[in-house]
Amino acid sequence: KQEVTQIPAALSVPEGENLVLNCSFTDSAIYNLQWFRQDPGKGLTSLLLIQSSQREQTSGRLNASLDKSSGRSTLYIAASQPGDSATYLCARYNFNKFYFGSGTKLNVKP
Amino acid sequence: EAGVTQFPSHSVIEKGQTVTLRCDPISGHDNLYWYRRVMGKEIKFLLHFVKESKQDESGMPNNRFLAERTGGTYSTLKVQPAELEDSGVYFCASSQGLWAYGYTFGSGTRLTVV
Numbered sequence: 001k002q003e004v005t006q007i008p009a010a011l012s013v014p015e016g017e018n019l020v021l022n023c024s025f026t027d028s029a030i031y032n033l034q035w036f037r038q039d040p041g042k043g044l045t046s047l048l049l050i051q052s053s054q055r056e057q058t059s060g061r062l063n064a065s066l067d068k069s070s071g072r073s074t075l076y077i078a079a080s081q082p083g084d085s086a087t088y089l090c091a092r093y094n095f096n097k098f099y100f101g102s103g104t105k106l107n108v109k110p
Numbered sequence: 111e112a113g114v115t116q117f118p119s120h121s122v123i124e125k126g127q128t129v130t131l132r133c134d135p136i137s138g139h140d141n142l143y144w145y146r147r148v149m150g151k152e153i154k155f156l157l158h159f160v161k162e163s164k165q166d167e168s169g170m171p172n173n174r175f176l177a178e179r180t181g182g183t184y185s186t187l188k189v190q191p192a193e194l195e196d197s198g199v200y201f202c203a204s205s206q207g208l209w210a211y212g213y214t215f216g217s218g219t220r221l222t223v224v
Contacts, residue, residue: 004152032209043114043201043217089153096166096208097143100153 004092006101013080014109021075021104023090032093033066033073037086038103044089048075080108112136114216116202122222128190131219135184135204141165142185143205143213144177148198159185192223 003026013019023033031052036044048057048064050073056065061078073090087105091098115134123129135142144156156175157167161182170177174193179185189196200219205212 032211034211036215041119041217044203044215046211046213049211091153096141096158097155097169098145098153098213099155100145102152 004090004099004101006088006090006104008104009102010105010107012107012109015080015082017080017108018076018078019080019106021077021088021090021106023073023075023101025071025073025092025099027071027092027094033064034091034093034098035062035064035073035075036089036091038089039086047088077106080106082108082110084108114202114204114214116200116216116219118219119217120220120222122224123192125194125223126191128188129192129221131187131189131200131202131221133185133187133202133204133216135202136206136214139204139206139214140182141205141208142179143203144185144187145169145201145203146198147201148195151198153201156187189221192221194223197221197223 005024007022034049035047037047038044050057050066063076066073085108087103089100089103091100121129140161142159145153147153155169157177158165159179162179176188201215203213203215
């Protein structure tokens with residue numbers, strides 16, 4: 001069974017804080033780990049994809065890391081902004097499909 | 111480039127009725143996927159088409175769900191008869207190849223069964 005767990009389920013922070021979202025998975029035979037963002041009523045927007053041979057990816061204020069040995073990935077958001085408020089999903093990609101975590105709902109307060 | 115289009119965006123139906131969801135993938139994408147998120151749960155895979163053929167339908171919950179992909183273009187997902195537990199958001203995605211970074215998700219159809 002390929003489980004993906006995300007902690008915390010919800011997070012509320014003041015604007016400007018740096019924050020870390022956590023994702024853990026049960027199977028270390030991972031091919032790709034992807035972080036998505038979902039805004040209410042919108043689809044899933046891909047943020048960062050870490051391939052199995054990589055350890056981290058960076059895009060702007062976002063940095064995602066992957067530690068296959070411990071079965072963990074983290075998404076680091078620097079200098080958070082109200083526009084970062086959304087649900088963040090991590091998903092592993094195996095056998096041509098994604099296995100999603102239940103997400104972390106982030107609220108960044110102005 | 112147009113993205114993955116799903117409609118309707120919202121649907122409210124009574125228990126026992128039939129609903130058909132439609133997905134138009136990105137032009138040229140042979141792979142089409144359906145996922146859904148039911149209340150309180152994570153997004154789960156339903157099935158995968160390669161062109162008009164079902165490649166993997168391991169996530170389909172039961173025989174009340176029927177997915178088709180006519181001519182390898184758009185796809186429909188029919189729920190008949192709908193039950194209360196079918197309420198949720200149904201996502202479609204498409205990709206050209208079988209790699210994660212090629213996936214594009216639609217905005218989903220929110221289905222409410224009352």
